[in-house]
Amino acid sequence: MSFDQSAAADLTLTLSDAGVRIVHEIPGRLRARIAVLGLASLDTNHLAAQFRTIPGVRTVRINADAISVAITHDGTVATRARILSRLSGLRREQLRFRHPDEAAEPSFLPTAGRIALIAGYRLLPRSLVRAIVLAAISPRVLRGLRSLLTEGVTVELLDALAVSLGALRGQFRTAVTTDLMMGLGEYLEETTIRHSSSLLLDLLVPNPETAWIESEGGAVEVPFARVRQGDLVVVNAGEMVPVDGIVRGGSALVNQASITGESVPVSREPGDSIIAGSLIESGNVRIEARKVGDETTTAQIAQLIRESLEQRSDTERLAEKHADRQVYMTLGLGAAALLATRDLRRLSSVFLVDYACPIKLSAPVAVRATMSETVARGILIKGGPSIEKLAEADTFVFDKTGTLTRGTLSVTEVQSLAPEDWPQLRLLALAGSLEEHSQHPIARAVVDAANLQGWRHLPHGDVIFDVGYGLRASVEGNDVLIGSRHFLEGVEGVDFDGHSATVERMVAEGKMLLYIAVAGKPVGLIGLRDELRPDAHETVRRLRGAGVRSMVMLSGDRSVRAEAFGRELGFDEIHAELRPEDKLRILRDLQAAGRKVAFIGDGANDAPALAAADVGISMSQGADIARAAADVTLMDDRIGAVADAREACDQAMRIISSNNAAALGINSALFVAASAGLLAPVVAAMMHNGSTVALLVSAIYRSGLNPPAVHRT
Known part of the structure; x- marks a missing residue:
């Protein structure tokens, strides 16, 4: 433009x-x-x-x-x-204002003041310089003393000793320069850590200030807090959806990227669900509010992210303990250098090099960066402990329906047993004409398949339902039966034995069969399957590539159908015909055998297994109780997100491990150089803090992180 x-x-x-x-x-x-x-x-x-x-x-x-x-x-x-x-x-x-106990943003002003002091060092009287330097370094010295009295020997004590040694030797410019290097390093470290946390906080979508509510006199703008369940909320192009609800009027192209991570806009028509935080790209909609305020998807995600920032993994806690122990090693090395050389300058240099900072800070930065990267891809991981557990899991257990499959039936085969009188299309039209009177999932699947084929409705008499078995009606003067084999053979006496080979083949392929008879004779079979997710095979392959040793499938289906699914996907163990309580028993058996188990489910009856597993993963369409019990929630409705989460957690643990190794190597070299008198205190401080910041920045970008544009729009 x-x-x-x-x-x-x-x-x-x-x-x-x-x-x-x-x-x-x-x-x-x-x-x-x-x-x-x-x-x-x-x-x-x-x-x-x-x-x-x-x-x-x-x-x-x-x-x-x-x-x-x-x-x-x-x-x-x-x-x-x-x-x-x-x-x-x-x-x-x-505006929001921080509480008194909240940490303020790091300020560069103290660092700028020290730079100005060093620049004008020779222009000021020496007595004035001494007073200013002592005032400048006193906060660090006092912090070190306070730390010694309240926490024992810490990094703060080393920093206080390092600047104090310079001042005691009368080298005030060296003392303030050393303090400057440490302050600059702390500023960069704090900024980097806040950046890793803000990558998560940036994903929070604030509630809008107001919303437009439909009333008798037209749309009225009201404060967001006054929106109530059942209100009709009007949202136009360019505006954010303020509630979770159902579209009751209008149509729109909706960008849900800030919630699900899916960058492709989706259309929303009357009857479709819509979630808070979505952006209306074009069109306009009237939404019946179902969840408002703190109950909306956006609010729940925000709460989860805030809570996850407070959770620390065992790796983070161990890193902090290990870092604190390194302080004693630094003091010991410094004492050894002083005894050997009697050189306070070397002692000051040694004190400015420590293992604690990079080891202590690398783990939380890697964890937060990973959490942000996964949120950007529609995966909510509840804190560092969940990252660690998911990376360690060696057995992944999937509840079949709703995870490996979409949980909705579809017709995969129409087999005519009397092709001359009932070819496939006419057979499907017959089934669709009768099943359209039922709301059963099987009936809906048959009608959907008939609609796709452009079927022609067949006139028929009243449809009579035998609940749990099938239906009957009169078509062209003949009695038509559609239902289970038990209904047609056991109750109505229709003989399908002559078609056993076809029946066995379809069952072996994992299909659920609908039997059809006309005038007492078998005329057709319709095979249905719970639709396998298109990325299911690839997900299993990726998980095995990530080091998962065992893949287990749980299903309430008959053994034949479950075995067919499991074999197709290459699962190691397949458990079928399960009751809800059986899932929990199987998980506990695996754990008793020494397995570290990740469980993936979506139903309300999966909540106990999700909570009992070492790490529970809930699908995006899962029940509220299942999502609450899970350690990981998938906001994007794809099973491939499970592999995404595992790979991201593996990468986080690799980053922590490699950064710790690099920190040990770099700082060991700096220790040797400082002890040998090869590093002045200022140079030691600069190299130590520079390497620490470099490792933290590396942790962020190795996590795959540049916050996606979809979350900044």
């Missing part, structure tokens, strides 16, 4: 009344100063998340120190107008 500089200037004057000033703009990017960013304790992450909900926005970066925000977008006039409207309309009640 062409960029109108004069229009931008006019709009800058208008925005100034709202405390907003555009300081720089190019097509697709603008930077503005906003007065409210100067408010104390402002939660800038929450504000940035609000800006990201603007359709067309790609990235948002807030610099509270400079009270400015930089926004990149798709470059369209409409998006730019929406951004400027949101900036100028920003109200205090939309």
Whole structure:
């Protein structure tokens, strides 16, 4: 698009009344100063998340120190107008402020002050320099003393000793430079850790401020908190869906990427479900609200993400304990260097190199980065412990229906036993004409298949149902029976023995059979199967490639059908004709045998197994109780997400392991160099902190992370 500089200037004057000033703009990017960013304790992450909900926005970066925000977008006039409207309309009640006990954003100002002190070091009187340096390093020294008194020997004590040694030797410039290097390293480390957490928090979709509710006089805008279950909510193009509900009017193309990770928009028509947080790309809909407020999908995901940030895995806890033990080793090496050389400079250099920081920080950064990467792909992992357990699982147990299959029947074969009188299409039309009067899943599958074939309805008499067996009706003066073999043979006396080979073949292929007879004679068989998910085979292959030793399938189906499914997918164990309580028993037997079990299910009766497994995985369409009991919830309705989750967790554990090895190697080399007097304190601090930050950044990007654009739009 062409960029109108004069229009931008006019709009800058208008925005100034709202405390907003555009300081720089190019097509697709603008930077503005906003007065409210100067408010104390402002939660800038929450504000940035609000800006990201603007359709067309790609990235948002807030610099509270400079009270400015930089926004990149798709470059369209409409998006730019929406951004400027949101900036100028920003109200205090939309802002969130941190509680006193919440950690503030890391500030670069102390580091900038130390840089200025070093730059003007020779211009100031020595007495003044000494006073300023002592004031500058005193927070670190006091923090070290406080740590010694309350927590024992920690990294903070090493840092305090390192800067204190420089000051005691009268080398104040070295002391403040060393403090600068450590402060800069801490700033970068804290920023990196917050970035790994914000990758998750950025995925939270804030609730809209208002919603449009249909009333007798037309649509009325009300505060979001006043939306109630049963309200008809009107949502237009470019707006976010505020509730979970059912479309009752209109049609729209809906982007659900921020919730399910699926980047392809889906159409929504009357009768379809729709979830909060979805974006209406085109069209408009009227939605009957079923879940509002904290009950919506978006709110539940937000709560899960917040809780997951607080959960720490055994790997993280062990890393922290191991890191704390390394402090004693550093003190020992420093003491040895001092005894051998009597050189306080070397001692200061040794104290500036420690194993604790990279080991302690690498694990949580890798965990948060992995959680963010999986959320972006429609997979919610409930914290570090679940990542660790999923990576360790050696046995994956699948409940067949709703996981390996879609849980809906479809006709896979129509077999005519009297082709001259009843060819396949006419046979299917006959079944569809009678089954359309039933709401049974088998009946719906038959009618759907007939519709696909463009069937012609056959006139018939009243349809009589024998519940659990089948149906009967009169067609063209003949009695027609459709149902189970027991109904047709055992109750009605129709003989199918002459077609045993066909029946056995279809059953062996895992098909459920519908038997059809006309005038007391067998005329056809319809084979139905619970539709296998298209990515089921690939999922099994990927899981085996990820080191899963055993694949187990559980099913309530008859053994013949279950065995056919299991053999087709290559499962090691197949358990059929199970009752709900049998699933839990089988899981416990596997665990008693030393297996580490991941269970994948979706039904309410799967909740006990999901909770008892080492790690439970719930499908996207699963019952609420199943999703609550699971350690991992798939928001995208595809079984391949199970393999995605396992591979991501494996990668997280590899990152933690390799980073720990790299930290040990790098810092061991730095220890040797510092002990040998080859590293000045400033250089030691710079190399140690630089390598730590490099490892943390590596953990983020090796996790596959660059937050996807779909979550920033």
